[in-house]
Amino acid sequence: MARKSSDRPTARPPDRRIIGKALRKVDAVAKVTGTTKFADDLAFPRMLYCKLLRSTQPHARIVSIDTSAARTLDGVQAVLTGQDVPIPFGILPVSQDEHALCLDKVRFIGDPVAAVAATSEETATAALDLIKVAYEPLRSFDSAEAAVANPEPRIHDYGDSGNLHKLIDLEFGDADAGIAEGDLVREDLFFFEGSTHLPMEQHAAVAQWSPDGKLTLWSSTQTPHYVHRALAKVLGLPAARIRVIATPNGGGFGGKSDPFNHEIAVAKLAMLTGRAVKITLTREEVFYCHRGRHPTLMWVRTGAKKNGAITGMHFRSLLDGGAYGSYGVASTYYTGALQTVTYNIPRYHFQGARAFTNKAPCGPKRGHGTPQPRFALEVHVDKIAEQLGIDPAELRLTTLVPPNSLTANYLRVGSMGLGRCIEKVIEGSGWKRKFRKLPNGRGVGLACSSYISGAGLPIYWNNMPHSGVQLKCDRGGGVTVFCGSTDIGQGSDSILAYIVAEVLGIDPFDIAVVTADTDLTPVDLGSYSSRVTLMSGNAALQAAERARQILALHAAKKLEIPAERVTFADGRVFDSEDRKKGMPFADAVQVAEAAEGTVGTVGSYTPPKSAGRYRGAGVGPSPAYSYSACVAEVDVDPETGIVRVPTIWIAHDVGRSINSAAVIGQVEGSIYMGLGEALMEEMAYRGDRNVVHKIPSLLEYKSPTTLEMCDVVTYLVEDPDPNGPFGAKEVGQGPLLPVMPAVANAVYDAVGVRIDEVPITPEKVLKAIRRKAKGEEGRVGPEAFPDIPWPEPTRVPTPWEGGDGKAVERVRA
C-alpha cells in the first residue's frame, strides 16, 4: 500500500543512532578502491563494439544512406540505419519525437544516422568512414529568436506553432491589476546561457541478447525504469523479457535521465548478432547527447509596495530547446512554477515558450528549468530593493511565503526555513558591515532559492507509487533492501541502508543494498527532480517499520513482554524496561521466521495529491520544498573584468539530514557547479549556416578547477518536514540555484555594473564598466524580448479570490 502523509506512524525511537550522523556511504570503499563497476568497466566474451555515425549537417533531409561498403569490412557484424528501428520514443508522452537513428531528416550536428557493431572499436570506426550519406540541406536555426522569427522550415512536424514546440500562458488572478497597485513597477530582461552537465563518466551501455528471447541492458542511466519502457516500445519486446540494470553513474546531474539512442542501438545490435554489444561515447559525443540547461531569455515586470511587498508579477521565458523535445515541456513549465514559493506573490502571470533549434537537445540539468528564472528573479529583487532603498536581505525577510500555505499557483508549501537561512548567511558573512561598504572592486551579493523534493506527479500519469522497496531479513541477521533507485554519486543507496538500520536498530553495514535492476527491484522512477531521499526513503521507512512490527510481535512472545516494549537498537532486540532482557537481532529474525516463515516486507510511497487542478498544474507541486540562502563575496579587477570569488556562505534548509556529511557534500558540489555557471560555463555554437558546437571538449568547455573553486561555509538549517522521512527534504539541486544571482549581485556591489546574463565573463564585465565610464547604462544583458504568438491565458482564480485550483472555463464568443 502506498504511504500517504496522513498514515505516518508517530511513535519513533527518540534518540537516533544513525539518522543525521556523518557515516561512510555504503559504497565508499568500493569507490576509493576502484572496484565499483561502471558501465564501461563491463566486458563479456565475444563482445562487439558499437559506434554511431553522426550527422555532419545541422538540418537536412536524408536523401540516401549507402552502407554496403561498411557491411563488407572485415570484422563488421551488423550495420543499422533508421529503418531498422523506426518506432519513435522520448521521455515525455507528449514528445515522442526521437528515433534511435534518424529516419528521414537530421536536426543537429551530432544526430546519429547509422550504427555499426564490429569486433573492435577501431574496425567500427573505420566502418563509419565507409558509410555514404547524401543530405539535402535545409535552413537551420541557431537561436530561439531565429526559430520564433522563422516558422518555416519546421524542424519538427508537431508543436504549438511553427518552430515553437510549446506555448504556455497561465494567469493566477489579475496580475496587471496587481502590478498597478505597486508603488514601484519595474521591468527587467535577463538571459541565461546554456550549460552542460559534464559528468566525468562518458555515457556507456552494454546489451546482451539471450537465445531464449531475453534482453539485458547495462547502462549509465539515472532512469532505468524509463529506459525499460522505451526499449519495450521501440524493440517491440514484452517488458517482462527486458532487464535494465543501471550501473553506478559516474556523475549524472540530469544528463543521463533520458532514454538514449545509443542504448536502443546496442540493444538492437545485440538482438541481431546474438552477441554482447558495448558502446562508450567519446567526450565529444557526450556534448551531442547533452540535455543540459536551456538557454533562456526572460522578461519580468513586478509591482512592489514601498516596504518591498510584491503586489503582482508577470514573467515571460523563451527557451532554446535544441533539436528534440526531451523533458522540454516540463522544463518550460518549470521556468514559471517556483517563483511563488519564496516571496509572497499574490497575483502572478506566466508565459513560457520553447523553441526548436538545430542544436543538441536541451533537457534537465541540476535545478531543471528553475535556475534561469531564479537568476532573473533574484537579480530583479536586488534591483527593486535598491530602488526602494531597502537592504535586500530585509526586503526578502519581509516578503517570505509563510509555512503551511498555498501559493497563487496552488503549490502547497509545508516547512519553510528560508528566514533562518537568510539570517545565518547574513550573520556568517558579515553582510551588514560589507554590503555597499567594501572598497571599489570588492562586493557582496545575496540571493535565495527553493527547490522541489520530487515532483508531485509521475511522468506517465497513473495511480501507482513513485517508489517501492522490498526488504528481506536473513536469519543470520543481515537485511537486504531492494529498490529501483539509482545511485549517481549522491548516495541514494546509503540513504536506504541508514533508514532501515535506524528502524531495525542494526548497523547499516549489515545491510545489503540491491538497486536499479528492473528484474530484481521494485520500480523507483529514477534519480531526477531531487526525489530519491524523500520518496525511496519513505518507501524504505514503511518497509522497515513493517518488518519491525513482525519481529516485535514474535520477540514479545518469546520475551513475554507487551509488543510495544520491544526496542530495536545496537543490533539487539530487547525490553525497553530491562535492557538485559532481549536477544540479538538475528535471533529475533529466527523467532519470527520459525513462527511465520520467511520475513520480508514491502513499502512504497505516493506523494500527496496536488492542490492545482488546471492544465499545467502537474509541474511545480512537491511533497516538500527545500530552501537556500547564499551570500557571495567577489573580487572584480576593473582593468581586466576578471571576477574572482573567494568565499560563498550558504545556508540550506534540508528539513533533516539523513547523513550530514553527505548533505554538505551535495551543498558544496552545488556551489561548485553554480560557480561554473555563474562565471564560465557555456554551450557555444558557431552561429552561421552550419550550427556547430564550438567547444565539445573538457579543455575548451571551461569548468572550475581547484584554482577557481571558492571557499564554502555551509550552514544546515533543520526544519523537519512532515512529508519527509525523519523530516528530510532535498539537497542535491537547490543549493546550486542562488549562486549565479548572488555572484551577479555581488559584481554590482563591487563595481556598480549589472551583468544581466550568465556566464559573467571578463569581456562582459569590462564592456559594462566601459559603458558606465562613458556615462551610458553600466549594464550588459539582453535588450528585447521577441513577439510570441501567446495563446489565450488559462485563468485560475487564486486561493484568496475564492479559487478552487481549477481554471475558469473560457467563454467562447
Added chain:
Amino acid sequence: MATSNESKTKIGLTINGEGTEVAFASHKTLLEVLREDLGLTGTKHGCELGECGTCTVLLDGTPVLSCLVLGLACAGRDVRTVEGMASAGKLHPLQETFADLGAAQCGYCTPAFLLTAEALLATNPKPTRDEIKDALAGNLCRCTGYIKIYEAVELAAARMRGESAEPTRESLYGA
C-alpha cells in the same frame, strides 16, 4: 579495444609492485593496456585527450595521464594504479579519509585524485591548502566542489605524519 587482427608486442613492467608481462597492439596507450589487457578497470577515462586528469596513474612515482602515455613506453618501468593502494586488506590512509569525508561521490575521478595526492604527500608530507590545490589542479571533479578532497588529503597527511587527527566538526556537520 579488441585486438584480434593485430600483431602484439610483449613488454615486461612492474605494476603495483609485481613484475608483469603483457602483450598488446603497439599503438595502445597505457590506459588501454591497463583497462583492456590487464583488467585493471580502476583507472578511468574522461576524455582520452589529456584534458581531465581522470586516467592519472603513477609512472615511476610521478603522476602521468595514462591516456597520453604509450604502453610500449612503460617497458621496464614501475606503474602504480588505484588497485595497488590498499595492502593486505587495509585501506591506504588517503582511501580511509576519502571514504570517511565523502571525498568520493560518484567515485569516477577518485582513483586519479588518490594517486595524485599520494604522489604529492610522498614529496611534501605537510602541504598547505594552496599546495594541495596546485597539485590537484589538473584533475577535474564534477561532484564534490573539491573541498572534501582537500580536507581528506590534509587529514590523511596528518595521520601519515603520525598525528592522531580527526575530521573537523564543521566539515561533517556544518558551520
